[in-house]
Amino acid sequence: MTIGAFSYLFKENVMYRTIEHIYVGAAAGYVISVGYQNLLTKAWRPLVNEGHWLVIIPVLLGLMLFGPYFGSKLSWTRRYPLSFIIGVGAGITIRSAVIEQLTKQLASTALPLRTVDNIFIVAGVLATLSYFFFTFKPTRTLTGVSEVGKWVIMITFGAAFGNAIMGRVSLVIGRVSFLFGEWIHLIKQ
């Protein structure tokens, strides 16, 4: 399967398409089995074997998601579970995002300018933020600072792209290690 997948790099071919279908099929089969396991342990057993009747509420909400598949007249059933999912999800995420990603990050950026690292962090954040002032005509000073901000962003993108390459090379190493280590035994494990 690994060779079949890599064959796409040479050109699109039947072997690659076959492997692609097998992969999608196997992944779908696995997800179905995990879903079945979840239904069994989180819904069926608590409801039927242990008598936890309140479990019927999430089960019904879950079933209502499938309403539209039984005709357009039942499409309204999906709105209620979706509203619930979005409401709970937003409530849980937004509260934590404000505290953990905004307030604490702001606090950790307000650093004493005693070290070179701290000066770079504070100046980099301020310059980058100044690049995103769009609501008024920039002065000469602001243009200069935002130009520095642009360079900070570019360097960040460069570092992120370097890391992306390193990550992709790791994936190649993983497959080469499998092919020539576990399969052909050319690489000593």
Added chain:
Amino acid sequence: MELIRKLGEVDPRWLYVLLVLVVLIPMVSPIGLPINVSAYTSNAFALLDSLKPGDTVVFDFGYYVDGAPDVEPIAVALFDHLFSKGVRIVCVSYKNHGPMIVDKLTEPHVKAGKEYGVDFVNLGFLAGGETALAAWAADIKKAYPTDWKGNNTSTMPILQGINTVADFDMFVFYTDDSAEVWVRQISQYKVPIIGGLITVTAPQAEPFLQSKQLAGLLVGLRGAAEYEKLMNKPGTASAGMDAQSMAHLMLIAFILFGNASYFIKRSKGLAGKGAAK
């Protein structure tokens, strides 16, 4: 000059072949390039090494198998390290490939004598993404009344005295995604969090390290190799480091050739006119 121009126009398929060779040769015949341990890895190692026998740690598996070659060597190294110290490990899964990955990684340790339900447990996958993570962090046994194999969690020895995430001694997550989800939902419990991330997303997690919302960071295959070095137990990650360095050299060379080729063509008035060939 002509050679550089031609190298910049080489068929990408030759580059793929060359990349495989450049990766394969150092793996067959290791060069032994030095591995320098970064401060991130040594800090994470020091934290994990400070755990005592009987301490309990969460391993949250938040990656799919396609990201495994980059992040899984970290999990392998940490399983080896913590099990050798007698630390107990509770495995949960934020993504549905998790339970399968946990079974695979714990298999050699079961053969070595680690007991399921006492030394470790695979609680399985809980659907619901971040909402599910928040739910089990607040009440682990309510979210997981049974483990992946259907055993009752309330009577399981490893989970005695553990009700919320705050009751664990450390929280380790492995992900092919960003670290934000764990920072948002777990850092409020004041349990030290260590992230094992794929190399691609690691830079996004660094601000959380500076703000101390993450206690440690292990970055991809390189982080795993550094960790293996600190353990004095070279494994799969260390074996791949020579290959990684050589592949980087090759890519740097071809980026330089590509740029040089472009400027040579531009100087001759050929760039951007489709006249490269």
